[in-house]
Amino acid sequence: MGTILAMNLRTTLPRIGLLALASVLTGCSNDPYFEFPVQSIVPTSLRQQEANGEITPQAIVQTLSATDLPVAFLGVPDRGSQALLIRIEQNGPYETFANPDRQSVTMRHGMITGTRGLSGDLMSTEEEALLDLIRARRAGQVSYIQRYLTPEDVTEVVTYRCGVEPDATVDVSIGLVQDRATEMVAACESPDGPPFVDYYKVSGSGEILASRQWLGENLGYVAMQMLQR
C-alpha cells in the first residue's frame, strides 16, 4: 500500500500542478457568466462553428412525423449550412420558425422578414408592397427596405426599388407540401447595397412555398422550402 501510495503521490502531485496551471491559463470561476478574456485573442474566424451539414431525407421524415406544426427547410449556400426549422410562435401574420440551436427565422406568408442567431442577421424589413405583388402574382414596381446591424451596432437601412414579374406555373411537391405554384421574380436595386434577384414560388392562396431570398451581404442568398404547412 505504502509504495503504491507514494507512487501515486509522485504522479498525482505533478498532475495536480498541471491541472492548477491549466486552470490558471484557461481561467475558471464559480460565476456562470464568467468569460475568459483570452478568447478575444483567438480570432472568431478560427472558432466559428462548422457548417451544420446536409439535412438528410431521414431527418426530414423524422421531423415531419414528430410534429404537426409547420416546418421549413433553410439553406445558406455561402456557408454550406442547412437547417430544419419548426414554427414556434405566431404574431399576427408573422410566423417565427426555429431550431434547437436557437436560430430563428421570421416569415410573413413565407417571405423572410427577419433572422436571429444566424450571425449577420436581417433585423427587419418593410415588405408590405413587395409581398402584396408577390402574393397577388402580379407585375409591378415597388420599394422594399431591409435593416441590418453594422459591426458598430448601428442600424443600417437599405432601401431597394424592386421590379416584380410573374413567370411560369409549376407543380410543387416538397415534403408534405403539394400544390400548383406561380414563380415570381423580384429584381431589386439600391444606391446603398448590391443588387439582387429573388425567386418565389407562390401558391394559389398566396402562400410562398419556396424561395431564394437575398438576406444581405453576410448571409447572401438563402433558400427556403416549406415542408409542412
Added chain:
Amino acid sequence: MAAVSSHRAKRVGALATAGAAFLLTSSAQSETIPSYNTYGSPGLIDMPTAEMAPDATIGLTYGRIGDSNRAAFSFQITPWLSGTFRYAGIENFDDPSSVDGVYYDRSFDVRVQLLRETRLRPAVAIGLQDFVGTGLYGGEYIVATKALAPGLRVTGGLGWGRLGSYNSFTTIGERSEVILGEGGVPTYDRWFRGDVGAFGGISWSPNDKLTFELEYSSDAYTLESARGGFEHKSPYSFGAQYRFDNDAQLGLYYAYGDTLGLQLTFPTNPKTSGIPGGIEVAGVPVKRRASGSASDLGWTADLEATERSIEQRMTTNLSREKLELVNVELRPRSATVWLRNPTYGAPAQAIGRTARVMTRTLPDSVEEFIIVPTENGIPMSAVTMKRSDLEALENDAAVEMLARTSITDAYGRGTPEDLVTFPRFNWVVAPYFDYSGFDPDMPLRIDVGARVAASYEIRRNVVLSGELRKRVIGNLDEISRESESLLPRVRTDYRLYADEGDPFIRYLTLDLYGRPAPELYSRVSVGYLERMYAGVSGEVLWKPADSRLAFGAELNYVRRRAYDGLFGLEENVTVDPVSGIEREIPDVNGHVSGYYAFGNGFHGQVDVGRYLAGDYGATFTLTREFANGWSVGAFATFTDVTEEEFGEGSFDKGIMLTIPLSAGTSRPSRTLSRQTIRSLQRDGGARLDVSSRLYDQVRTWHEPDVSNTWGRFWR
C-alpha cells in the same frame, strides 16, 4: 433551389451586367485604407500625403528608416481629423540621454483635411508633426494629393521644420530652437516658421495588393547625420508595398540613396470590424395575447400563488437569456421586473430580451411593463413600455419601439426584497498581464501571472471585493531608473511597488452603494483602494435619467500602502532617492466632475480638484465612443504645479483605448479592456485610481446610452 436558380440564369443575364456595373461604381466609392508611411500616418515612404483613413480607423505601425525605429498608434478621430502617437528609438545616436546608443523619443501628430478630393480638385491637408515636446521630428506641412488615373496618385507639398530642412527655397519668419517648459508643451512658437522645402511623390497600384512608391523628401535628416550613422545621399526614396487580405500592409523601401526602410501597419476599425449583430443565439419571440384576453383578471384572485409561479418561470426563462431576475412585482395591469445583466454590453439588448420573456410569462391583463435594471443592488432607471406596443412592433424598425419607451429615474422604485439570498460569493481565477512602457532602459516591460478575484455580496448594495495577483513571469520588477521628483512621490515610487509586490493585493474594498435622493447616486469605499493607496473614498453623482449631462463629487482620505502590496500601511511621507528630501502626501484629495455626452459618440469630462500630491487643477478628457463598446480618448491635466516642478513632460497627459471583449468573441459581453497610455507618469496631476466610480455604471441604463444601443433591442 439550385434548379430554380440555374434555369433562371439566362433571364438574369441582363440584370447581372447592370449589377456588375453598379458594383464597380460602388467599390470605387467605397473607402479604402490609404498607404501608411514610416511615421505611421497615411503617406508615401517618409513624407505625408493629404489622404485620410476611413473614419474611426485605428492604425498600429512599425516603421524603420536606417537606424530610426518608429512605433505608432494613429486614430482617424473624425473623417477630416487624424492624430498619431509615436515612440521612436534611434540607434547609434550620440546624445547624453541615449541608453546603449539608443535615443528614445515620444511624439504626437495631428492632421486636418481642408479639402476633400473631387473629380477635378486634389485633397488638401495641413498637419503638425511632433508638435508637442522636444520636437525631434517637429515639422509642419501643407500637402495636396490627387488621383490622376485609377491606381495612380500624385502628391506635392510644402514643409517647415524637419520637412523644410533639405533644399529649402525660401524662409518665412524665424523658427525657435528653445524647448518650451520641460518638454511636453505644444511648440507653437515654431509652427510654419523658418525654412520652407518642397516634397512630393507618386504612388501606383497596378492592383489592390501592390503599390509602388517614389518620393522626393524635403527632410535632410540633419540630426541623424550629425549624431548618428545616417548618410543622406539622395532626396529620392522608392519601394513597394504589399497589402494582405486583412488590410495589413508591408512596405519595403530603398531610402535616401543609402539605406533601407520598412513599414508594417495593422489597421482596424471599430465601425467595421467584427461580425455584424454578433453570433449569439436568438432571443425568444414575443407572445401575442389572444384578442379579448387582456380583460381577464381571474388570476388576481390568488395573486400570491400566481406571483410565486411567475417568479419561478421568469427566473428560468431569463437565465436562458443569461439574465438574472432580482424580483418581480405583479399588479392587475402592470408588472415591475428588477433585473441584473451580467451578459449584454448593449443595455438595450438586455432590456429587449427581458421584455420578450415578460410577454411570455405574465398574465394577459398586464399591459404595462416596467423593467428596473440594477447595478450593485441599486435601481439605475425604470424602463417603461406597453405590452401591446411590443406585440405590434416586433417586426418593425427598432426605433418604433424606442419612440414608445420611456426611461425615467428609478428613485424610490427599489425592490422590497431580492429573490436570491445573501450573502453571495463569486470568485474567479484567471491570468493577467501588466506592462510598463517608455523606460529607455527597456521600452516595454511585461508581467504575466495569475489573479484571483472574489466578491462577497453581504447585502444587495454592500459588496466586499478584492483581487490578489501573483507574477509567473515578467520583468516589471527590474525597473532601476530613478529620477528626482520635486513633489511628494505619489506615483514615481511605482518601481518599488513593482519590485517588492509579489504576490500583491491589487485592491480589497468594502463598497456601499446608495440612492440618497432623486437623480442622486452614492458610493462609499473603504479599504485598499488601489495598488499604492488605502483609505476611504466617498462619491456622489447627479444624473437625471434623460440627461446628457451629469455632475459628480468625490472626496478621498488616503494612506500610502506598503511597497510589498500586502496589508501594511506607511506614513504619508516619501523620501526622494536622489535629493533625500522628505515630502508629505496630503491625507485628503478629491474632485468635482462634469460629464457631457455631445452626441455623435463624442463624450467629454472635466475633473476639477485636488490631486494626490496636493496640487490643485483640472483634467480634461475627450473620448470618442462607439455603440459596440470601443472607445478612443485623450486627456490632459493642468495643475498649479509648475513645469519645472512637474519635470519631464511638463504636465500629465495620455491616450486611452477601450476594446470590448465582444470584439474578439462576437458574443455579448460587458467586459471591457481599458488601457491608458501615458508617455510619462510623474507626480503632478496624479489622481487616485478608484475602480468602482459611479458614472459608467449609472449612465449605462440612462436614456442616451440605451438609445445608442437600441438597434440591439430586438437582437
